[in-house]
Each structure stands twice: as structure tokens, then as C-alpha cells.
Amino acid sequence: MKIGFIGIGNMASAIIEGISDKKSVYISSSTPESTLEKAKTLGVNATKSNRDLVEQVDIIILCVKPEMLESVSSEIKDLVGNKVCVSIAAKKTIKDLENYLGLVPIIRVMPNLNATIKQSTSAITRNERVTEENYELVKSIFSNVGEVFEVEEKLFSAFIGIAGSSPAFIFKFIDALMNQAVEEGMDFNEALAITVSAVKGSADFLQQSSNTAQELVVKVCSPGGTTIEGVQSLDNNNFNEIVNEAVAATIKKDKLG
Ligand SMILES: NC(=O)c1ccc[n+]([C@@H]2O[C@H](COP(=O)([O-])OP(=O)(O)OC[C@H]3O[C@@H](n4cnc5c(N)ncnc54)[C@H](OP(=O)(O)O)[C@@H]3O)[C@@H](O)[C@H]2O)c1
Missing domain, CATH: 1.10.3730.10 (ProC C-terminal domain-like)
Known part of the structure; x- marks a missing residue:
């Protein structure tokens, strides 16, 4: 499985650190130059653009700021097909993501700051299009940087309050x-x-x-x-x-x- 990360800031870098098979990781940041630099630092594959990344990977993990999510989604929407899209953005619901990306498999994860020392407390939920196998795979990516709790989306705000x-x-x-x-x-x-x-x-x-x-x-x-x-x-x-x-x-x- 090839795992793609769009938006390589603090959170994406922390999650990538937890993945042992760095060859399976592809990244895309705001510019090709910063993508190359970050790929070198993290020991992963650089891609030319967000669209190039989506074409190459099986799972897309969106790690841009919440206010960037809509524009990044519209940029990649026609290439997503049936690939799993994971969002870690605060405040953006699965419904928002379906509006941005269409009715594709979507997983929402809410990690916390402690991911940077592999002690995140993360919540995870999904829409009905995500297969059990892909759900478990994404769960394992976040388990590498801490504990993962399955939380109903209606309780995500409560989760944010306590974790x-x-x-x-x-x-x-x-x-x-x-x-x-x-x-x-x-x-x-x-x-x-x-x-x-x-x-x-x-x-x-x-x-x-x-x-x-x-x-x-x-x-x-x-x-x-x-x-x-x-x-x-x-x-x-x-x-x-x-x-x-x-x-x-x-x-x-x-x-x-
Ligand atoms: N930090 C936390 O504790 C935390 C906890 C839970 C959830 N989250 C969520 O995690 C997400 C990322 O947070 P963060 O703290 O890692 O933010 P961040 O450090 O600002 O990282 C965001 C990255 O996205 C890049 N970017 C901007 N526009 C882009 C584009 N069009 N295409 C590709 N990449 C682009 C930025 O590059 P440039 O710097 O070059 O603009 C930056 O490296 C947010 O949605 C946030 O809600 C964060």
C-alpha cells in the first residue's frame, strides 16, 4: 500500500515518523521545492504536486490547515476515484469532506500534539464506504504514534475537549x-x-x-x-x-x- 500525505507540517511529519516502511510514503507540500526538501529530511518519496501524489498512492492523508481543505480537495477531486481519503483537520466533518470530495471513502482522525512524541490520543471514525481492511490500516498508522479510540463523529467535539x-x-x-x-x-x-x-x-x-x-x-x-x-x-x-x-x-x- 502506498500512503500519500498532502501538507507536510508538524502533524504530517510526526505521523510519518511513526511509519517504519518509509518507501511506502509519498508526500506533497505547498511547493515542489519544499516537498523535495521535506522528503529528504523524512526519508520518503517526493511527488511533483498534490495531483501527482493522488495518482501514485492508495491512501491520501490530508494534513493541510482546515481552511485549505476545500481548495486542496477541489484540486484533487477528479483523481480520487475509490481511494481512501483521511482528514485530520479540526472542525471539518465527514459531511464537509463528502461535499468537497464527493461520495468517496472517508476517514476522519483527530490526533493531538502528543503525536510528536508518539503519545497521541487520537479519535477515528469513517463513512460507510471505507472497507474494514482500509480502516484497520489507517488505524495502525495512527497507532504507531499513540493510542487510537473509535469515537462516533457526533462526539468528536467532546473528544476535542478532553483530548x-x-x-x-x-x-x-x-x-x-x-x-x-x-x-x-x-x-x-x-x-x-x-x-x-x-x-x-x-x-x-x-x-x-x-x-x-x-x-x-x-x-x-x-x-x-x-x-x-x-x-x-x-x-x-x-x-x-x-x-x-x-x-x-x-x-x-x-x-x-
Ligand atoms: N498541530 C496539532 O496539534 C493538530 C492536532 C490535531 C489536528 N491538527 C490538524 O492537522 C492539520 C495540520 O496541522 P499542522 O499543525 O501540521 O499545520 P502546519 O504545520 O501549518 O502544516 C500544514 C502544511 O500544509 C502545507 N500546505 C499549505 N498549502 C498547501 C497546499 N495547497 N498543498 C499542499 N500543502 C500545503 C503548508 O506548507 P507551507 O508552510 O509552505 O504553507 C504546511 O507545511 C490541520 O488541519 C489541523 O487542524 C493539528
């Missing part, structure tokens, strides 16, 4: 968490390393536990202990409501398109 955008929320939480230790005199980098280790360990603990996050909060808090003081402070300051509102705002924005 697409959440790295920024978690970075903010880490920043807030470590600040007080720095105030107490701890070196910034030491506080960062300690906080990241605690966040990572807690996420792994939760993943391996049969308890919910809420149940673990109760387990960690011994009566009269130190942790309960902090948890009560979070509750008194409406921590849950603040985070809920942030996720809701993200979901609302995504739904607006």
Missing part, C-alpha cells in the same frame, strides 16, 4: 501546581521535573486502577491529613466547575465550526 485541547489544560495545571513549590524556594526545573513525575505517575495509577478518579481522590485523602486540606481548597474555589467550563467552551467553539 485534542486538554494538553494545554494539563500544562496550565502543571504550571499552577509547581508554582507554590517555586515560591517556597525550590529550583524551577526541579519543581517542573517533580510535578511532571507526579502527574505522570497519577495518570498511570488511575489507568491501572479499578477505581474512578473521584474514588481515588477519596482514597488519597486521609481524615485530618494534608491532602484533604488542599482538596477542600480546590472544592471551595469551584475547581470542578472551572475545568468543566473550560471543556464546555472548547466543545462549543468546535461545534461552531
Whole structure:
């Protein structure tokens, strides 16, 4: 199977890094010059144009910015035939893609920033024209750069709230968490390393536990202990409501398109 990528920015480069058989990868960027340069860096095949790419490959992965998707689609539409088109663009639905490309096999994937370190949390969905074999193949491409969850398209906005955008929320939480230790005199980098280790360990603990996050909060808090003081402070300051509102705002924005 030949896999083609159109738009070779941060995301496409990260996904290509995860593919071991680089000979199967073809790329097309905004100009032939940048395509050649990027192909050299990534160790993959360059093509002359987006149309040339579509003629050569079996699967087309569209990695351009959402606002470029319509024009790139109209450029390649007559060559797509029954080839699978994959889009990773935020806000563009399968219906949008069908409007741009026609009734062809379409897969929509939403990776996140962590793909760049092969720890993406990605959502995947498809239209009814995609065969099981092609769906599994595309899933495996994204599994190489992290975990892939099958999510109904109507829940993609919710997914973006808790996985697409959440790295920024978690970075903010880490920043807030470590600040007080720095105030107490701890070196910034030491506080960062300690906080990241605690966040990572807690996420792994939760993943391996049969308890919910809420149940673990109760387990960690011994009566009269130190942790309960902090948890009560979070509750008194409406921590849950603040985070809920942030996720809701993200979901609302995504739904607006
Ligand atoms: N970054 C993320 O964390 C993230 C997460 C989930 C989904 N996504 C989605 O992934 C897609 C790509 O995001 P990105 O962050 O990788 O963007 P990016 O770094 O800006 O990459 C987009 C690439 O497309 C190229 N391009 C522009 N016009 C083109 C054309 N007509 N034909 C071929 N290539 C063209 C650009 O080349 P020039 O630079 O030369 O213009 C650029 O290299 C977006 O749709 C975004 O919604 C991104």
C-alpha cells in the first residue's frame, strides 16, 4: 500500500515518523521545492504536486490547515476515484469532506500534539464506504504514534475537549501546581521535573486502577491529613466547575465550526 500525505507540517511529519516502511510514503507540500526538501529530511518519496501524489498512492492523508481543505480537495477531486481519503483537520466533518470530495471513502482522525512524541490520543471514525481492511490500516498508522479510540463523529467535539485541547489544560495545571513549590524556594526545573513525575505517575495509577478518579481522590485523602486540606481548597474555589467550563467552551467553539 502506498500512503500519500498532502501538507507536510508538524502533524504530517510526526505521523510519518511513526511509519517504519518509509518507501511506502509519498508526500506533497505547498511547493515542489519544499516537498523535495521535506522528503529528504523524512526519508520518503517526493511527488511533483498534490495531483501527482493522488495518482501514485492508495491512501491520501490530508494534513493541510482546515481552511485549505476545500481548495486542496477541489484540486484533487477528479483523481480520487475509490481511494481512501483521511482528514485530520479540526472542525471539518465527514459531511464537509463528502461535499468537497464527493461520495468517496472517508476517514476522519483527530490526533493531538502528543503525536510528536508518539503519545497521541487520537479519535477515528469513517463513512460507510471505507472497507474494514482500509480502516484497520489507517488505524495502525495512527497507532504507531499513540493510542487510537473509535469515537462516533457526533462526539468528536467532546473528544476535542478532553483530548485534542486538554494538553494545554494539563500544562496550565502543571504550571499552577509547581508554582507554590517555586515560591517556597525550590529550583524551577526541579519543581517542573517533580510535578511532571507526579502527574505522570497519577495518570498511570488511575489507568491501572479499578477505581474512578473521584474514588481515588477519596482514597488519597486521609481524615485530618494534608491532602484533604488542599482538596477542600480546590472544592471551595469551584475547581470542578472551572475545568468543566473550560471543556464546555472548547466543545462549543468546535461545534461552531
Ligand atoms: N498541530 C496539532 O496539534 C493538530 C492536532 C490535531 C489536528 N491538527 C490538524 O492537522 C492539520 C495540520 O496541522 P499542522 O499543525 O501540521 O499545520 P502546519 O504545520 O501549518 O502544516 C500544514 C502544511 O500544509 C502545507 N500546505 C499549505 N498549502 C498547501 C497546499 N495547497 N498543498 C499542499 N500543502 C500545503 C503548508 O506548507 P507551507 O508552510 O509552505 O504553507 C504546511 O507545511 C490541520 O488541519 C489541523 O487542524 C493539528
